[in-house]
Amino acid sequence: MTHTVPILLLVACGEVVEPSLAPIPARLSHTGLFVEGTTDARPELIAFSPQYPLWTDGAEKRRWVELPAPIDASDPDDWRFPPGTRFWKDFSREGRRVETRYLEALPDGTWRYATYVWDEDGRDATLAGERGARVGDHVVPSVNDCVACHEGRRSPVLGFGALQLSGDRDPLAPHGSAHADDVDLAALVDRGLVRGLPEALRAPRIDAESPVERAALGYLHGNCGGCHDDRGPLRSLGFVLWRSLVDDRGRETLRAASVFTDAAHPATQRVVAGDPALSMVAIRMGSRTPHLQMPPIGTEVVDEAALALVVEWIRNERNVP
Amino acid sequence: MTKRKSIVAALLLSLACDAEVPVETSVESQIERGRYLVTVGGCHDCHTPWEPTDHGAAPDMSRALSGHPALLDMPDPPATNGPWIVALAGTNTAYAGPWGVSFTANLTPDEETGLGTWDTETFVATIRNGRHLGRGRPLLPPMPAANYAQMTDEDLAAVFAYLRSLPPVRNRVPAPRPPVVASL
Numbered sequence: 001m002t003h004t005v006p007i008l009l010l011v012a013c014g015e016v017v018e019p020s021l022a023p024i025p026a027r028l029s030h031t032g033l034f035v036e037g038t039t040d041a042r043p044e045l046i047a048f049s050p051q052y053p054l055w056t057d058g059a060e061k062r063r064w065v066e067l068p069a070p071i072d073a074s075d076p077d078d079w080r081f082p083p084g085t086r087f088w089k090d091f092s093r094e095g096r097r098v099e100t101r102y103l104e105a106l107p108d109g110t111w112r113y114a115t116y117v118w119d120e121d122g123r124d125a126t127l128a129g130e131r132g133a134r135v136g137d138h139v140v141p142s143v144n145d146c147v148a149c150h151e152g153r154r155s156p157v158l159g160f161g162a163l164q165l166s167g168d169r170d171p172l173a174p175h176g177s178a179h180a181d182d183v184d185l186a187a188l189v190d191r192g193l194v195r196g197l198p199e200a201l202r203a204p205r206i207d208a209e210s211p212v213e214r215a216a217l218g219y220l221h222g223n224c225g226g227c228h229d230d231r232g233p234l235r236s237l238g239f240v241l242w243r244s245l246v247d248d249r250g251r252e253t254l255r256a257a258s259v260f261t262d263a264a265h266p267a268t269q270r271v272v273a274g275d276p277a278l279s280m281v282a283i284r285m286g287s288r289t290p291h292l293q294m295p296p297i298g299t300e301v302v303d304e305a306a307l308a309l310v311v312e313w314i315r316n317e318r319n320v321p
Numbered sequence: 322m323t324k325r326k327s328i329v330a331a332l333l334l335s336l337a338c339d340a341e342v343p344v345e346t347s348v349e350s351q352i353e354r355g356r357y358l359v360t361v362g363g364c365h366d367c368h369t370p371w372e373p374t375d376h377g378a379a380p381d382m383s384r385a386l387s388g389h390p391a392l393l394d395m396p397d398p399p400a401t402n403g404p405w406i407v408a409l410a411g412t413n414t415a416y417a418g419p420w421g422v423s424f425t426a427n428l429t430p431d432e433e434t435g436l437g438t439w440d441t442e443t444f445v446a447t448i449r450n451g452r453h454l455g456r457g458r459p460l461l462p463p464m465p466a467a468n469y470a471q472m473t474d475e476d477l478a479a480v481f482a483y484l485r486s487l488p489p490v491r492n493r494v495p496a497p498r499p500p501v502v503a504s505l
Binding site for chain 2: 236
């Protein structure tokens with residue numbers, strides 16, 4: 001009776017008790033990134049570099065992914081990742097590792113986030129608290145900040161998709177250099193790790209009227225499109241900076257009236273052809289005043305190279321609203 | 322198993338299965354729950370402009386939860402001294418401090434100037450993450466978002482349902498102002 005009742009309770013209530021997940025490791029060396037006993041990434045992990053990387057105030061980055069099964073890329077704009085997929089993203093400043101972020105796909109389809117702050121001796125990193133941290137000029141995000149950026153679309157994976165991994169890399173993309181061991185989209189397809197992607201999208205690029213426009217739209221895609229798209233929680237803003245590979249939807253929203261207004265600035269349009277000073281996109285990119293800056297998270301220093309690119313694009317823009 | 326033990330077991334089973342907390346299921350009861358939470362949570366304290374009355378200052382419920390009046394142009398805040406670091410407007414809708422100047426938001430469902438285009442998910446994310454639209458600029462003082470972030474999903478949904486039930490008030494609240502850096 002004493003052993004039978006609990007089982008009867010579970011069965012009668014129709015509940016199945018799932019085994020609890022292992023907790024996030026407290027040390028980065030226990031997450032599976034390194035060759036044991038070293039701080040080198042395991043050679044079987046896939047290294048990659050998005051061609052339009054997110055600006056993090058000049059931090060150098062390395063990225064890896066572990067794929068236990070192929071990705072479903074039948075929706076080219078929204079890949080489905082298998083449970084057990086794991087990403088790591090390493091941040092260094094002046095040659096010293098400061099932070100490594102971790103993203104893991106769970107069996108129930110959700111994801112969990114963690115980030116690790118590197119020890120002074122550079123031999124391992126320790127799980128950061130939920131409220132994040134600051135390491136010199138480098139800001140380690142809080143859990144809420146991770147959620148805010150990564151849960152703006154159906155998939156929380158940013159920077160790993162068809163456009164970002166295209167072998168047709170944009171030579172004008174700000175900070176878009178790749179590493180020698182990086183794997184691109186074609187290689188992933190050939191290895192059977194990305195399935196369902198139309199052959200025509202094997203090496204996609206943004207359709208643009210000039211190289212500068214291509215790079216500017218790409219930068220906005222990589223730095224803003226995770227939130228500003230037509231599918232996620234901010235779709236009601238009607239401001240699409242995510243560049244679809246299926247159609248050209250949303251591009252016209254760049255020239256619409258800005259939902260955000262500020263008495264300190266006369267701009268009322270997102271982009272005014274020929275006039276960066278009246279274009280809210282450029283104004284907000286060029287600000288680090290907390291209520292005005294864009295992006296609102298993860299950066300305290302203006303990306304001057306990208307701003308110059310976007311200003312040049314707007315200045316040369318021919319389309320008139 | 323004896324008959325007595327079977328009855329006991331059956332009772333235990335029924336009690337164990339009936340373990341769910343009752344949830345407000347009707348729209349009306351959800352809105353009423355939200356009204357209660359908005360009242361005791363003190364939302365009117367800041368989001369409804371206060372006005373002088375014969376009985377002292379009181380919230381002007383004809384502009385309930387519409388935020389800082391757009392037509393009330395606030396001058397630069399006064400300089401503060403020593404431990405005095407905050408100034409607030411007589412309407413309770415504008416606050417000046419080390420963060421700059423913040424104006425309380427229009428929480429009515431006006432589509433252009435309030436929460437009319439928001440959904441429950443966005444509202445909950447805003448409170449939970451302490452960021453506008455759940456992922457934008459931080460919510461500024463004195464908004465006690467860290468307190469309200471402790472509320473359950475059901476209670477936050479009830480608050481939002483109540484806000485959606487209000488008459489929309491067209492009132493475009495000004496953007497926050499950055500802190501003034503003292504010149505040397």
